[in-house]
Amino acid sequence: MVSSKHPNSTKFGTLLGVAQGGVCSYSSDYDSADEKDYPNRTSYRSYFDGIYMGYKWQCVEFARRWLYVNRGYIFNDVSMAYEIFNLRSVREIKSNRLLPLNAFRNGSTQHPEPGAMLIWDEGGEFEHTGHVAIISEILPNAIRIVEQNMDFVPWQNGRNYSREISARIGAQGDYWLQCSSKSGRILGWMLQTEDDTEAEHTPEATPHLFNVQLAHAKAHERDTKPWLNIANHDEAAYVDMMKGHVLSSVVEDFHDYYEISETALEQLETATDELHGMFMHATDYVLQHPELLSTFGFPDVILPRIKQSWDNRLNQLITSRFDFAMTEKGLKVYEYNCDSASCYMEVGKIQGKWAEHLDLKRGKDAGESLFESLVDAWKASDAKGIIHVLQDTDPEEDYHALFMQEAIETAGFTCKRVIGLHDLHYNENNEIVDDDNVPLRWVWKTWAWETALEQLREDVSASECPPLADDIINTQPKLADVLLRKEIMVYEPMWTLIPSNKAILPVLWTLFPNHPWLLETDHSLSETLKKNGYVAKPIVGRCGANIRLVDKNNKVLATKEGAFGERDYVYQQLWPLPKVGKYYVQICTFTAAGNYAGSGVRVDASMIIGKDSDCMALRVQQDDEFASA
Incomplete structure (x- = not known):
């Protein structure tokens, strides 16, 4: 060029x-x-x-x-x-x-x-x-x-x-x-021709290549020895959280891992990149159609800010996660965790170190490129000066925030971690500053945007004309005060509220009907969904909360309680996770700057993946090796 x-x-x-x-x-x-x-x-x-x-x-x-x-x-x-x-x-x-x-x-x-x-x-x-x-x-x-x-x-x-x-x-x-x-x-x-003589034929892949397989690493004399470097802050925090040098919380699963074929990985990469573009197109479509935006349940006072966030070219996306079900019957996406996804460190570092510890040579680590991709995403961002990493006091968020901090610093930025909000305050210029009086300008957060919106909803219910965060001066800033200030650029940006909200799923089905990677989804329970089975999901939720799986005979297959039962629901075509061994297995793909960056798995004895579901190692095998396993 x-x-x-x-x-x-x-x-x-x-x-x-x-x-x-x-x-x-x-x-x-x-x-x-x-x-x-x-x-x-x-x-x-x-x-x-x-x-x-x-x-x-x-x-x-x-x-x-x-x-x-x-x-x-x-x-x-x-x-x-x-x-x-x-x-x-x-x-x-x-x-x-x-x-x-x-x-x-x-x-x-x-x-x-x-x-x-x-x-x-x-x-x-x-x-x-x-x-x-x-x-x-x-x-x-x-x-x-x-x-x-x-x-x-x-x-x-x-x-x-x-x-x-x-x-x-x-x-x-x-x-x-x-x-x-x-x-x-x-x-x-x-x-554009029906004559395919000399054409590049897309080979009909063996359906088996799209299954997920359970595999076992050989026992090793070093099995019981520590293998994570606790001199590194993120690994030390992970060991503290997991109470040991483990990947799965189940002791007997220590040698177990999952495999996918190279053909399956290629499809995951293509699907991730294409679906990201589809979700972005749907996001813009929603913002151009107020009648659709009203179904997302956002406070009216925040809608101009969401639109401004989307319009602002500086608000790039650093990273996100897709959740898939993959079997020989097809690859289907459940949702897009575009706001505050988890499991980055497990996929980008832990599963690779686990394989090294067990001297596992078979296949390659499906998450080996994730960390470098995150570094590249930060380098390509418009962030300047100090980047503050904001996290809650949850121990799981400790290693998650530390892992991202390492990526930010590797990209050449100065980074400071803020645990909770008690170290933040307002200075004489009405700026939110840290405990060293450094104003917050660029923020990456583990908090969900929805947490800030809940605070805003409380303010709305308490006042007929609640002020926005720019006008608030408190001795102790709340999360909404931080994330909603115009001078603070937040990653992931506010517009990610839209693709992360399940109300985007019916929009996608309307824009891309019968797309092979999408599941039919509607705001109401149609006769077609009843006939074939469906999943009821609140438009806002985390960790599988308040999800209900119902089969074509109206039998409830699985349900999970949670704090989002009062929110509006969408109804998605039933496409159960495959059960591989004793667990149901969900494939997760991660993006960096909107492009595929790595894969991992989450597993559970239940059909619904939740907060306590384990991550296990995912490795990629050559097709012939995979087929012969």
Whole structure:
């Protein structure tokens, strides 16, 4: 990608050229975007005929817009452009039909055609993302393409294409496009055609590869010896909490762990990235439709703050967690813990050290990249100065906060942990400061946003016109006073209240009906859900509280009490966790900056995963090794 310092670079949103059908290509130099023209996050979302195309002015947005204008169909959301090469259908907008899409490798005897998508792998100029362009013309020894976000320079001499790529045909009719070391590797081209001759076939994976398997590490002479380094604060806090050097709280489970196949891991990675994009799209959709936002149960006084949080580009997401059920019958997401998820240290550090202690060589740690991904997310954030980590006095939150503090400090920030709120106070400038009188500006919290909202609801019930936190001066700040102050940037940001709320699930089902990773969910108990079985969930809850599983015969399979029974409910299609060995097993995937970062498992003898459910090690095996186990 051309640097914005290039002498011919243009300002964000500048017209670079016009392709077939009058489809415009715009400069995507985000550093030059004018806040007056693009004041918030929503202003960066591109719609055409009311259909969401993507983010202005990225390559995926242009490709989807070109296909819609010229061919009448679009492809599904993807997290990265190179993932388009794995898609096998497009959706015709007028009929809502799915049409076949086939991928052909660079060098295929199935030659590219005008209108085909050209896909680059991640790497080179397209590090991490890959790239997509549209082939506009086939020449004897080259192709011409149209695109966005390759550079910020106008197309030369008013031509209707952005550039040419040299091509050569081999002796067997194999068609090759030139790949320079600078621009990265071209994966191939995508054609909307039923002719799949020479196409990249997505192999039919053996259903067994999507099961979770129980495995056992061999007993070792070092089994009873300490293996966590208590000189490290987070590991010491973990040992104190667990009362020993263990991963599971059940002594006889010490050598047990779970395995998934490489194929299953690939699907988890793809699902995590795509679902994050879907939840973000649904979040924006809710904020554009007040009638939907009203179903989330937020205090009216906080709604402008949530909208402001979403609009503020500085409010990035550091990390989050998806909860899945995975079996040979399919992969289904239950919910998105986008606000205050747990189990990061167990997955990002403990399960790896457990395997090292037992000298376990089989497979690889499914959470080995989580810590470094968190470090990278902090480096890419806009945080500045001291970051305060706020936590409750819960012992579990001790090691959770210390683990995140290590990631923050590894990223190069100064970090200070605040346990409880008693060390915070107001200074003479009405700023909330710590015990060293350092004002809080950047905060990462283990507290749930809902805790702050409960305090706000109490204030609302106690006063007809309760002040917001910016106007409050107390000798002892409450959590709401801290998190709701405009000068304090909070991770995870306030807008995560929306994707974390179960009321988002019916919205997702409406926006993406029958999506293979979603479960049908509604605000009311429909006849279809009754017929097939359902799960009743409060729209706000933690640790499985107040969840009830009911089968198609109206038999209650499992239920858990809690403090959220008075909240509104949603009803989700019943899709029980698989029971592997003596436990029901839930797969958890973690994100960093919105991208897949690692996996783990939580297990329970009950069908409902709760606060006391154990984490156990998760490892990834090669498909052939997994199948032979």
